[in-house]
Amino acid sequence: MKTALTIAGSDSSGGAGIQADIKTMAANGVFAMSAVTALTAQNTTGVKSVLESTPEFLKDQLDCVFTDIFPDAVKTGMVSSESLIKTISERLKFYNAKNIVVDPVMVSTSGCKLISDNAVETLCAELFPLASVVTPNIPEAEILSGMKISSEELMEKAARAIGEKFGTAVLLKGGHNMNDANDLLFHNGKSRWFMGKKIDNPNTHGTGCTLSSAIASNLAKGKSLEESVEKAKAYISGCLEYRLNLGKGSGPMNHSFRINGEY
Secondary structure, three states: OOEEEEEEEEEOOOOOHHHHHHHHHHHOOOEEEEEEEEEEEEEOOEEEEEEEOOHHHHHHHHHHHHOOOOOOEEEEOOOOOHHHHHHHHHHHHHOOOOOEEEOOOOEOOOOOEOOOHHHHHHHHHHOHHHOOEEOOEHHHHHHHHOOOOOOHHHHHHHHHHHHHHHOOEEEEEOOOOOOOOOEEEEEOOEEEEEOOOOOOOOOOOOHHHHHHHHHHHHHHOOOOHHHHHHHHHHHHHHHHHHOOOOOOOOOOOOOOOOEOOEO
């Protein structure tokens, strides 16, 4: 069985963070492992408080995973401080990790800031060059590219700017401040659109975590980047269309089902 590691924060409500990642990876047919960067007290409406792991403890978690069950893919999510980012980068380089998906989590779906300003620069310098793909949403891409994004043409311009600046593939996710759910992959100097539709479902807590984890799962199984994105997008669209409702604002991100005969 292929394996995948999530390096991210814990979400006490279970809809995002490592909880969403583990459920998504399992639903996509890989064995999931985790290294916790922070404990958060949160639910679908916001983040109340955050308790960070120490760099030493995060290093121990990563060492225990890599020296026993080596991951076929790695996904990084919420990492809010420079020291933790540097620890992750150093360990990923040390173990020569492959198939790394970096979700540059900066702001939660509810609008809560999850990373310090000085950590953004460290994230770009330390983790982006290691990534097989970086998966920003529109607000995150605006920060990374330094431009306002209000059209598909500007999405293409921003994705290319980020990809060329940091030497990585970029999946720029539509949906934020856009009229559709079309995502753009910039890879090897070329752009490809993955078309989607806006689904009338308010339960979107954890969608970014779920998408990046599904991409990592498919990379772990040996799929190409484009095929991994395609399967991940189909997976999350199916989740939203299923409309599983767990509570007042909770999302359906972790329901297990088959896409084209596969998990």
